[in-house]
Amino acid sequence: MKRLARLSVLVPIAMSPAFAGDNESLAGLRMECDTCHGVDGVSVVPDQTPTIAGKSEAYLFRQLQAFETGKRRHETMLMMGQKLSDQEMKALARYYSRVKR
Numbered sequence: 555m556k557r558l559a560r561l562s563v564l565v566p567i568a569m570s571p572a573f574a575g576d577n578e579s580l581a582g583l584r585m586e587c588d589t590c591h592g593v594d595g596v597s598v599v600p601d602q603t604p605t606i607a608g609k610s611e612a613y614l615f616r617q618l619q620a621f622e623t624g625k626r627r628h629e630t631m632l633m634m635g636q637k638l639s640d641q642e643m644k645a646l647a648r649y650y651s652r653v654k655r
């Protein structure tokens with residue numbers, strides 16, 4: 555019994571990664587991006603915050619990584635980059651690259 559109790563504590567932790575790769579987790583992340591970048595990444599203030607919709611997946615992914623490492627310098631995007639995993643960056647880059655404008 556003791557063994558079982560311990561297992562039931564471990565299992566939920568193992569099964570709840572930060573990002574499951576599903577649409578729901580992606581939607582949660584997108585809400586943050588869209589706050590600045592506009593609905594579906596189409597900016598209403600492009601001179602301040604660039605539109606990310608419809609740009610190539612590889613480009614978007616590279617920019618997110620560049621922000622994370624500080625190669626491309628920007629305070630806010632540095633913070634965003636640092637909190638995103640590679641998997642999340644890939645999923646976001648894929649999503650926004652496919653938005654039709």
Ligand code: HEC
Pocket residue numbers: 583584586587588589590591602603604605606609614615617618627628630631634638646
């Ligand atoms: C608080 C506002 C804010 C949030 C939230 C935010 N961004 Fe940004 N983002 C910016 C600004 C401002 C820039 C322009 C940076 C610059 O001038 O280099 C930018 C730049 C970018 C670029 C580069 C675009 C280009 O054309 O080169 C990408 C890609 C990007 N953001 C993706 C995201 C993603 C994905 C999210 C959500 C995880 C996100 N951003 C959240 C403000 C924000």
